[in-house]
Amino acid sequence: MLIFGVLAGSVASAAGVQSDRFDLKQHPLDWGTLNATRGFCGMAKCYFPARLSEQEAGRGRAEPRVGYLVANGLNPTPLSQIWAFAQWNRTWTFAKDLQDRFGVKHTLLGPPHLATLPEEHATRLNYNLTYFPAAFNRRVRGGPSVPYPPPYAPGKEVTVQAVRACPWPACIIVGCDMGKLSRFEKLDERLEGFIEHARRNAVRSPARNRTNKLVHEFKQNFVLMTAAVKAHRCLKLDFQVYLRSDGGVINVDLDRCFNNNQSAGEVSLSNSIELPEPRHKDHAPGEAPEALCRRGSEQRRFDKALKQFYERLRVLQ
Structure with a gap:
């Protein structure tokens, strides 16, 4: 289980929070809570909303407040994960800078982290991977065309980042x-x-x-x-x-x-x-x-x- 940093008031403001504040310490990354059936992938990462907690469901919430970005590139290697982690850190710094200088908001709830993806959860996520708008074949440099998105490797570290969920129609x-x-x-x-x-x-x-x-x-x-x-x-x-x-x-x-x-x-x-x-x-x-x-x-x-x-x-x- 990976604990994300405290969601301070400044970060909450940057994420577009007004009165609906919460402490990210109360929302640790538990791979078992990721809703794989509602996730989707872009070119280099996938998004998985968290399942509603009992507390949220008891309050009548229809959607979770938190989701997670999980890096997912073609032909993943330890070096590519280092690159993804570095890039996501730079993006986090950039997002905060835009908020501070221009007042524009973002959805990131904290810096990225490296977390090991257990085998049972890698299998579960891979079974449900969906590329938005549709899956396709992509050519690996110097190699054949492979289906995209690629499966997650079990037991390996991946870059993960918490984001504020904002589903339609909100x-x-x-x-x-x-x-x-x-x-x-x-x-x-x-x-x-x-x-x-x-x-x-x-x-x-x-x-x-x-x-x-x-x-x-x-x-x-x-x-x-x-x-x-x-x-x-x-x-x-x-x-x-x-x-x-x-x-x-x-x-x-x-x-x-x-x-x-x-x-x-x-x-x-x-x-x-x-x-x-x-x-x-x-x-x-x-x-x-x-x-x-x-x-x-x-x-x-x-x-x-x-x-x-x-x-x-x-x-x-």
Whole structure:
């Protein structure tokens, strides 16, 4: 069992906590509590929500407050785990820096840790691994194509980090890539559910013009996010954030700023932040740089979708 550090008030604020604070000492990593059937994987890590504790279930909670990121790369080696641990430490430092300097929030609840994955739990997690949006074959450098995500090796150390869970309809993820833009532009069941959840939260507020106040909160948080992106252009690489139904705009997948450093020799264990420049120009000659997206066409679509989102919120006045 691995005990994570204390969730201090400053970390709680960084994770977007307001009145719902808790001490992370009360939430140690127990592999048996990870809900493998609801986990999913990205390109280098998997996310597993924790099962509801008896205390949470007794309070009528439908979703857990905590989940865990578990590193999962192709052809894992001790060296690749060292690289992942170093990169995640840098990401944690970067997330705190963005919170302190710009006021932008993140979901990380503490620094990463190395933990040994017992054989019985490796088997359980591997049986349920799902890549989002779908599994695929990926070619190993110098080798054949292999199914992704790869299985976890039993009895080996892996990098693990606790995160604050924010499932739909309390949160939705939006961004500048084709898939996220397309989903944000359509008033589908996912977006309708999020807006309805935001409306219910706004109704509980004693303030007048509740949805106008909510829209103002979103806009103010995007101003903060834009300032952070202007200072750190690497955030435009696959820009994506959580929108939270109380007006929060929350950073996710900040490790994208360090993904260009693929060799362990290039990663400093001192947590120094060395942000890479984007490989392509953000804008054409003579054009103003885009606020959040890499390309002007993406930024225009994102701005239009965001404007429509604000209008839909106001309709619920």
